Amino acid sequence: MIDWLRRPDRQPASPRPIAPRAITVAGREMPLVIRRLAQARRMTLRLSPDGGEVRVSIPRWGRVGDAEAFARERSDWLAQQLRRVPERASVTEGSHVPYRGEALQVAWLADAPRKPVLDDGMVVLGGPRESLQARLARWLESEALRLMADDLAHYCARAGKAVPRLALSRAQRRWGSCAADGSIRMNWRLVMAPDFVRRSVVAHEVAHMTHFDHSRAFHAHLAELYEGRIEDANRWLKREGRALYRLFG
CATH class of the missing domain: 3.30.2010.10 (Metalloproteases ("zincins"), catalytic domain)
Incomplete structure (x- = not known):
């Protein structure tokens, strides 16, 4: 996340809705979501957890044009963040699945119940492998x-x-x-x-x-x-x- 501070010239009477925008990051066009937050004292830039959109939060007195420029000027930083988003992976027998902060190994047994069951650091299930x-x-x-x-x-x-x-x-x-x-x-x-x-x-x-x-x-x-x-x-x-x-x- 990147912060940027700017002092207000004046307080707007009431913030107006901000229309959706887009930004290009590493050759990919992404939604740019700009939000005014009543408690914000600075401008902040971040990538959403799934890497699907760029977010800028601004104070009530913030200027939308400044927010958009702020994001575009930091496209290299956003590209770095985008590269850190983990690639999607499939879950198969022997995979590890996070559960309450622990990594459980997936164990498929032909005679096990279809519904998953916790068993000593593993999650065990039977049923069709294709629907695991x-x-x-x-x-x-x-x-x-x-x-x-x-x-x-x-x-x-x-x-x-x-x-x-x-x-x-x-x-x-x-x-x-x-x-x-x-x-x-x-x-x-x-x-x-x-x-x-x-x-x-x-x-x-x-x-x-x-x-x-x-x-x-x-x-x-x-x-x-x-x-x-x-x-x-x-x-x-x-x-x-x-x-x-x-x-x-």
Whole structure:
């Protein structure tokens, strides 16, 4: 991520929606998403976890033209980030699948149940070999829903909130979201991350049930809800998050 600071000449009365744009990175045309954030004090540039879009966040007083130029001037840096996005891989017998921060070896046995079962550092399943990857993905999603439902109940209790509807997301660019009606969607791929990372995102979305922004009050509330260091979880996602998109494309 790249930061760039610019002081305001004046405060705009109300930010207007920013039309979608595009940018060419390493010969590839990509969406350029520019967002105004009320709490932002500087311009930040990053690549989405799956490498599918370029994102620039700007303060309320930021200029869209500056943001676009900021991204284009750093196309070489973006190309470097794009090269770091892991290539997609298939899951076969003997592959390793991340689960709650651990690498499980996939073991196929002809007489094993079709549904995957954990067994001493392995995930064991039978059934047709050709549907092995699809069944592992469904198992991971069911595990994600189970674990995230527990996380959600825990943090809602801490926040004094009723537990909202929970749904899984297959989003390519967001880890979680909290809708205006309070319902929460969580990226199922977080089941592959360590528990403290997954739980930090659930806590983040629960905090939005009280503060529907990223203000200081929001961050203070999140710090009260989440037991660990939110900085550690964010750092893990920035460093390792793209790897969660390598499998089960």
